[in-house]
Amino acid sequence: MMDRSFLTWPFFEPRHRELADSLDAWCDGNLPVDHADVDAACRNLVSMLGNGGWLEHSGGEALDIRSLALIRETLARHDGLADFAFAMQGLGMGAVTLFGSPEQREWLTRTRDGAAIAGFALTEPDAGSDVARTAATARRDGNDWVLNGEKTYISNGGIADIYTIVVRTGDAPGAKGLSAFLMPADTTGVETLARIETIAPHPLAHLRLTDVRLPASALIGEPGAGFRIAMTVLDHFRPTVGAAALGFARRALIEARARVTARHRFGAPLADLQMVQSHIADMALKIDAAALLVYRAAWAKDQGAARITREAAMAKLYATEAAQEVIDAAVQLHGGDGVRVGSTVESLYREVRALRIYEGASDVQKLIIARSVLGSAT
Structure with a gap:
């Protein structure tokens, strides 16, 4: 039996304790899932979490970090892949939740109800912790942006429906030249170059972008605000x-x-x-x-x-x-x-x-x- 006394700490409000209790009961009845096919398991988990209403906490008008933390702690205790599935819905669409336009935020309805899977494309072969080294680019072509480059270790890579991606758009050096875009996975030129196997199997992939054309409305926030x-x-x-x-x-x-x-x-x-x-x-x-x-x-x-x-x-x-x-x-x-x-x-x-x-x-x-x-x- 787990010690639940931490829920009485003053960090939490009654709604947080109710959330933790409700989710724990849901997990007891639904987790763990079969991990034999990781992609299928993640798709199933996103659907289950959406149907259960838990993805409502992953992005909306605001993010309640205590709720996010309690959900991740509870899911991880029951099934690590369930935690992964929940976390990526939030992280993948976090930029839209915090900075997205009304048009971009329409995607949140789909990611919160489990109808669409989200990914966050930041890391590159030569730019991990040092995001300022990002080399993938986006150049203006009329009203569009054209993206080229590679991203790696991308969670939900290969199964995501929508990615938030950070690329270089300007002549400014380092972090000042980066911008963020919302990129549907089925856009022409988006290629899953390779799947990446890890010690704890998750959907991870190396992506290649070849003349990926996105409309101006795909830009999240302002040019140069990506970092x-x-x-x-x-x-x-x-x-x-x-x-x-x-x-x-x-x-x-x-x-x-x-x-x-x-x-x-x-x-x-x-x-x-x-x-x-x-x-x-x-x-x-x-x-x-x-x-x-x-x-x-x-x-x-x-x-x-x-x-x-x-x-x-x-x-x-x-x-x-x-x-x-x-x-x-x-x-x-x-x-x-x-x-x-x-x-x-x-x-x-x-x-x-x-x-x-x-x-x-x-x-x-x-x-x-x-x-x-x-x-x-x-």
């Missing part, structure tokens, strides 16, 4: 990556607790051994510390903070690193069963690793935090 738009979207969603890690960690502790109380060695439950108790204590401590950082960041944004760059970086960094350690401890406490393919803790071990890389690797988060501290001290 600011992308960073604002990540500012909103980065704490929720920590929340997903928190969900994985909570599930690992549930599994570890069940294991050490049921498993007997040396004439007593494993839980009676002091070394085992030490592991359990460390796991619980890291989970609570991660939860405090995650929900502090989410609460701060919901209270109207213009930027939560530092708080989001701390939440994402600590929660993902701590979850890796908690899950590793759970694997250790399971002994040989912990590395058996298909066991819950083995699956968690594979699922959590990518979270320390995507949406800003851990080392990048440290740089963000350090610059914030050093900048405030001068």
